[in-house]
Amino acid sequence: MISVTKVTPGDFKGDLIAYFVRQKEKGAPVCSDDLVQQRIDRAYKVGAFKGKMEETLLIYPEKKYDGLQAGRLLIVGLGKDDLDRESFRKAGGIVSQKALEMKAESIYAVIPGDLDFPENEMAECLSEGLLLGSYTFTKYKSSNGDDDTSEVKSIKMYTSKQISAARKGVTLGAAAAEGTRIARDMAHEPGNVWTPSKFAEFGKELGKKKKCTCKVLNKAQMQKLKMGGILGVSKGSHEPPAMVVIHYRSGKKVPTLMLVGKGLTFDSGGISLKPGEGMADMKYDMCGGAAVIAAMKVIVEEQPDNVDVIAIVPASENLPGGSALKPGDIISPYGGKTVEVLNTDAEGRLILADALAYGVDTYKPDAVVDVATLTGAVIIGLGHHRTGLLANNDELAEKILKAGDRTGELLWRLPLGKEYTEQIKSKIADIKNIGGKPAGTITAAAFLQEFVGDTPWAHLDIAGTAWDYTEKSYVPKGPSGIAARTLVELVRSWQ
Numbered sequence: 075m076i077s078v079t080k081v082t083p084g085d086f087k088g089d090l091i092a093y094f095v096r097q098k099e100k101g102a103p104v105c106s107d108d109l110v111q112q113r114i115d116r117a118y119k120v121g122a123f124k125g126k127m128e129e130t131l132l133i134y135p136e137k138k139y140d141g142l143q144a145g146r147l148l149i150v151g152l153g154k155d156d157l158d159r160e161s162f163r164k165a166g167g168i169v170s171q172k173a174l175e176m177k178a179e180s181i182y183a184v185i186p187g188d189l190d191f192p193e194n195e196m197a198e199c200l201s202e203g204l205l206l207g208s209y210t211f212t213k214y215k216s217s218n219g220d221d222d223t224s225e226v227k228s229i230k231m232y233t234s235k236q237i238s239a240a241r242k243g244v245t246l247g248a249a250a251a252e253g254t255r256i257a258r259d260m261a262h263e264p265g266n267v268w269t270p271s272k273f274a275e276f277g278k279e280l281g282k283k284k285k286c287t288c289k290v291l292n293k294a295q296m297q298k299l300k301m302g303g304i305l306g307v308s309k310g311s312h313e314p315p316a317m318v319v320i321h322y323r324s325g326k327k328v329p330t331l332m333l334v335g336k337g338l339t340f341d342s343g344g345i346s347l348k349p350g351e352g353m354a355d356m357k358y359d360m361c362g363g364a365a366v367i368a369a370m371k372v373i374v375e376e377q378p379d380n381v382d383v384i385a386i387v388p389a390s391e392n393l394p395g396g397s398a399l400k401p402g403d404i405i406s407p408y409g410g411k412t413v414e415v416l417n418t419d420a421e422g423r424l425i426l427a428d429a430l431a432y433g434v435d436t437y438k439p440d441a442v443v444d445v446a447t448l449t450g451a452v453i454i455g456l457g458h459h460r461t462g463l464l465a466n467n468d469e470l471a472e473k474i475l476k477a478g479d480r481t482g483e484l485l486w487r488l489p490l491g492k493e494y495t496e497q498i499k500s501k502i503a504d505i506k507n508i509g510g511k512p513a514g515t516i517t518a519a520a521f522l523q524e525f526v527g528d529t530p531w532a533h534l535d536i537a538g539t540a541w542d543y544t545e546k547s548y549v550p551k552g553p554s555g556i557a558a559r560t561l562v563e564l565v566r567s568w569q
Contacts, residue, residue, distance in 0.1 A: 075205070075226075075227070075228065075229060075248075076201055076204065076205060076229040076230075076231065076244060076248050077229075077230060077231070077244065078197070078230075078231050078232070078233065078237060078240045078241045078244055079182070079230040079231065079232055080232075080237070081182075081230065081232070082232070083107065083142060083144075083182070083184055083232060084141050084142060084143065085143065086142075086143065086144050086182040086230070086232075087143045087144065088144055088145070088178075088179075088180030088181070088182055088228070088230075089144070089145045089146060089173070089176075089178035089179055089180045089181070090144060090145065090146045090147075090148055090169070090172070090173050090176070090178040090180065090181050090182065091142060091144035091146070091147055091148070091181075091182045091183075091184070092147075092148045092149075092150060092169045092181065092182070092183045092184065093105055093107065093110055093147075093148075093149050093150070093184050093186075094149075094150050094151075094152055094162075094165050094183075094184070094185075094186050094200075095114065095125050095149060095150070095151060095152065095186070096125060096151075096152050096153070096154065096157075096189065097124055097125035097126055097127075097151055097152070097153050097154040098125070098154065099154065101118075102114050102115050102118035102119075102125075103118070103123075103124070103125030103149075103151065104188065105149070106186070106187050106188050106234070107184075109139075109140050109141045109142070110140070110147070110149065113131070113133055113140070113147070113149070114131070114149060117131050123149065123151070124151070125151035125152065125153070125154075126151045126153055126154075127151055127152060127153030127155070127161070127164070128150070128151060128153075128164055128165070128168050128547060129150075129151035130148055130149065130150055130151070130168060130172060131148070131149040132146060132147070132148055132149075132172070133146070133147040133148075133149070134146060134147070135147045144182065145178070146176065146178065148169060148172055150165050150168050150169060152165055152186075157189065157191050159195060159198075159199045159480060159482065160199070160482045161199075162191075162195075162196050162199035162200045162203060163199045163200075163202050163203035163206075163482055163546075163548055164203060164546060164547050164548065165200065165203060165547075166183070166199070166200040166201065166202065166203020166204040166205075166206075166207060166547075166548065167203040167204070167206060167207030167546060167547030167548030167549075168203075168207070168547045169181060169183060169203075169204060169207070170203070170204050170205075170206075170207030170208035170226060170547075170548070171207055171547055173208065173224075173226050174208060174210070174224050174225075174226065177224040178224075178226070179224075179225065179226060179227045179228065180226075180227065180228040180229075180230075181204065181208075181226060181228070181229045181230070182229075182230045182231075182232065183200060183204060183229065183230070183231050183232070184231075184232050184233075185197055185200065185231060185232065185233040185235075185240060187233065187234045187235050192239075193233065193235055193236045193239040193240055193243070194236075194239040194240065194242050194243035194246075195243060196240075196243065197231060197233070197239070197240040197241075197242075197243030197244050197247065198243035198244065198246045198247035199243075199247060200231065200247070201229075201231065201243065201244045201247030201248050201251065202247040202248075202250060202251045202548065202559075203547065203548045204226075204229050205229070205247070205248060205251035205252070205255065206251050206254060206255070206548035206549065206555075207547050207548040207550075208225075208226035208229070209255055209258060209550060210223060210224075210225060210550075211258065211259065211262040211552070212225075213262075231244055246566075249372050249375065249376060249562070250372065250481070250558075250559045250562050250563070251559075252372065253368045253369050253371060253372040253555075253558040253559065253562055254368070254554075254555035254558045254559055255555065256364075256368040256371060256555075256558075257361070257364040257365050257368040257369075257553070257555035257558045258552070258553045258554070258555040260272075260276075260360070260364040260367075260368065261357070261358050261360065261361050261364050261540070261541070261552075261553030261555070262552065262553060263357070264357055265339055265340035265356075265357045265391070268339055268357070268360065269313050269339050269389075269391070270313055270314065270315055270316040270337065270339055270389035270390055270391070271313070271314075271316060272339075273316060273318050273337050273339075273360075273363060273367065273387050273389040274290040274316040274318055274389070276318075276367055277290060277318040277319075277320050277367065277385075277387070278290065280320050280367075280370060280371055280374055281320060283374045283375070284374075284377065285322055285323050285324065285325060285374070285377060286320065286321065286322050286323075286374045287320070287321050287323075288318065288319065288320045288321070289319050290316050290317065290318050290319070291316070291317035291319065292314065292316065293305070293308075293314045293315060295317075296315065296317060296428075299408055299432065300406065300408060300410070301317070301407060301408045301428040301432065302405040302406040302407050302408075302413075302428070303388075303405060303407035303408070303413070303424035303425050303426075303427045303428040304317065304388050304390050304424070304425040304428045304429075305405075306399045306403070306405040306415070306424060307338075307344070307390050307392050307399060307418075307421045307424050307425050308390040308391060308392075309395070309397045309398050309399055310344055310345075310391075310392070310393040310394050310395030310396075310397060310398025310399065311390070311391035311392070311393045311395060312395075313339075313390075313391050315388070315389060315390040315425075316337075316388075316389045316390075317386065317387075317388050317389070317428070317429065317432075318337070318367070318385075318386065318387040318388075318389060319384065319385075319386050319433075320367070320370050320374075320384070320385040320386075321382075321383075321384050321437075322370070322373060322374050322382060322383045322384075322385075323382050324377075324378060324379045324380070324381065324382050325379075326379055328379070328380055328381050328382055329381055329382070329440040329441070329568070330381070330382045330383070330384065330437060330438070330439045330440050330441075331381050331382070331383050331384070331439060331440065331441050331442075331443070331564075331565065331568065332383075332384045332385075332386065332433050332434070332437060332439035332441070332442045332443070333366045333369065333370065333383065333384070333385045333386070333442075333443050333444075333445070333561060334366065334385075334386045334387075334388075334426060334429045334430055334433060334442065334443070334444040334445070335362040335363035335364070335365055335366030335367065335385070335386075335387050335444070335445045335446070336359070336360065336362035336363055336387075336388070336422045336425065336426055336444075336445070336446035336447060336448065337360045337362070337363030337364075337387040337388055337389035337390070337425075338359040338360050338363075338389075338390060338391070338392060338421065338422055338425065338447075339357070339359070339360045339389060339390070339391055340356055340357055340359065340391050340392070340393070341356040341359040341391075341392045341419070341421065341422075342356065342392060342393050342394060343392065343394075343418065343419035344392045344393065344394050344398050344399060344418030344419060344421060345394050345398050345399065345400050345401060345418045346401060346417045346418040346419040347394055347419075348419060355541065358447065358540055358541050358553055359422070359447050360389070360447075361447050361536060361540035361541070361553060361555075361556070362444070362445035362446040362447055362448075362534075362536060362540075362557070363387040363388075363389060363445075364553075364555070364558075365445050365536070365555065365556065365557035365558040365561065366385050366386075366387055366445055366557075366561065367385060367387055368555070368558045369385075369557075369558045369559075369561035369562050369565075370383065370385040372558075372562045373561075373562065373565050376566075378565055378566070378568075380565075380568050380569070381565055381568045383565060384433065384437050384439060386429045386432075386433050387429075388425040388426065388428060388429040390421075390425055392418070392419075392421045398418070399415055399418050399421075400415075400418070401415065401416055401417060401418060402414070402415070402416070403415045404502070404503050405424070407424065407427040407428045407431060407525065408427070408428045408431040408432045408435070408525075409431040409435065409525065411427075411431075411504045411505065411524060411525070412500075412503040412504045412505075413427070413500075413503055413504065413505055413506065413507055414500040414502055414503040414505070414506040414507070415506075415507050416506050416507060416508050417507065417508050420507045420508045420518070422446050422447070422448050423446075423448065423507060423518055423521045423522055424507060426444055426446060426522055426525075427521070427522065427524075427525045429444075430442065430444060430522060430525040430526050430531075431525040431526075434525070434526055434527060434529050439529060440529075440530070441467070441470050441529070441530045441531070441532075442526055442529055442530070442531040442532070443470075443474065443531070443532045443533075443534065443561070443564070444522065444531075444532075444533050444534065445534045445536060445557045445561070446533070446534070446535060446536065446537075447535075447536055447537040447540050448515070448518050448519075448533075448535045448536075448537055449462075449514050449515045449518050449535055449537055450514070450537060451511075451513075451514030451515040451518075452515040452535040452537050452538050453537060453538040455488070455515060456486055456538055457538060458538045458539060458542050458543055458544055459484070459538075459539075459544045460484045460485055460486040460538075460539070461478070461483065461484070461485045461486070461534050461535065461536050461538070461539045461556065461557065462485070462486060462488055462515050462533075462534070462535035462536075462538070463475065463478075463485040463486060463487045463488065463532060463533070463534055463535075464487070464488050464489075464490050464515075464516065464519035464532070464533045464535070465487070465490070465530075465531065465532035465533070466490060466523060466526070466530065466531050466532075467530035467531065467532070469530070470530045470531070470532050471487055471532055473564060473567070473568070474532055474534070474560070474564060475487065476567070477560045477561075477563040477564040477567060478560050480563050480567075481559040481560050481563050483539070483556055483557065483559060483560045485534065485560075488515060488516055488519075489516065490516065490519060490520060490523065494509070494513055494516045494517050494520040495520045495523070495524075497509030497510060497512070497513070497517045497520070498517050498520055498521050498524075504524075505521060505524060507521060509521075515535055518535070519533045519535070534557055534560075536556050536557055539554060539556045539557075540553060540554060540556050541553045541554060543556060
């Protein structure tokens with residue numbers, strides 16, 4: 075869908091050609107193309123375009139006057155503030171948004187040749203913005219001739235400078251964006267389609283790839299392993315649970331990173347039933363699992379040699395059936411620790427407990443990262459702008475924060491400590507699954523911490539960012555696919 079081309083701007087005959095320019099303190103923005111510059115100068119003179127961040131100027135060019143054969147010319151402002159990777163993602167997203175509005179199926183983007191910014195990073199981030207901004211989900215739309223949807227089918231990028239650097243950047247950006255698009259697709263699927271068995275099917279396909287294996291623990295195997303968390307949560311559903319375990323081995327003596335994603339394919343709250351209003355959004359409660367397994371697809375295709383990676387997705391439904399887990403029940407996740415279940419709507423931590431304890435015990439990873447739409451409390455604390463990060467290891471937390479900064483998926487670290495663990499102590503079991511309203515995000519993480527031992531571990535609470543995320547040009551309404559690119563970047567940069 076996206077590639078670097080040698081076709082020059084004047085020879086491109088597609089729907090939309092895009093240039094990117096900086097805003098200046100004084101005077102019109104500067105473009106390397108003289109004919110495009112003339113159009114910019116005219117627009118600037120009448121106050122129609124200054125090059126502000128995400129500001130656009132649309133022109134219908136004529137070859138005689140503009141030297142272009144494209145149907146439309148779009149000039150996108152990069153602003154006057156210091157450029158960073160996010161500047162180019164947003165600019166790429168703007169181009170795709172405009173293309174969708176105009177029903178332009180082919181895009182040609184000119185990488186700026188006059189900016190003091192690495193060519194490969196401009197290409198990487200522009201390609202992410204272009205691909206993520208052009209994302210649509212129309213699987214269930216009927217084609218009746220009146221359909222108002224559009225689709226970008228081809229994206230070409232051009233550079234007049236370092237074509238090899240641009241190609242490298244586009245390869246990285248396209249792979250990360252594709253992982254995010256896959257995670258969005260999974261989240262969009264309704265609960266009657268994307269069931270635990272779908273996670274299992276996806277994992278098995280990945281397991282066929284080079285250096286990769288997959289095993290899926292079924293209900294009988296979970297019973298034998300005494301996984302009381304996922305078995306308890308799934309008791310009210312006719313859909314059997316699945317524990318999907320994907321293992322990528324580099325073949326070298328390197329550290330092992332374990333990724334765990336909450337795969338709750340529909341969450342009604344169980345006996346502690348959620349309100350009807352908004353319950354349809356609970357098909358998104360598997361966004362952590364989607365991010366992990368989509369990132370794993372990118373990792374397996376890139377075949378890194380710096381780290382081995384294990385991905386575990388505990389997948390289940392949480393429904394109020396006749397056999398459903400009840401408030402006050404006591405269960406025992408993998409490893410034997412007992413849990414008093416005071417609220418069946420705090421179920422994500424129960425299925426994660428099994429996955430974390432089993433994964434740590436079986437694979438002895440050097441570090442663990444889990445991703446989950448875990449608490450509404452994180453939205454109260456951080457809104458829909460940052461993912462909550464909690465960790466028992468400063469070095470691991472810093473790696474994740476840096477990965478989030480590079481991908482534009484920002485995180486904010488919250489504390490952990492014995493005082494929070496006190497809140498989840500139970501009078502009749504080892505721990506309880508809720509610690510009250512105060513510090514709800516932290517006590518949820520404190521619960522998970524009980525199942526990782528001394529292994530360096532970090533928890534990403536994406537309940538506020540998995541959907542209704544901060545409005546951006548490359549993040550459409552609905553599921554954002556958050557954390558997939560962060561996990562890919564974490565593996566790419568792992569040392």
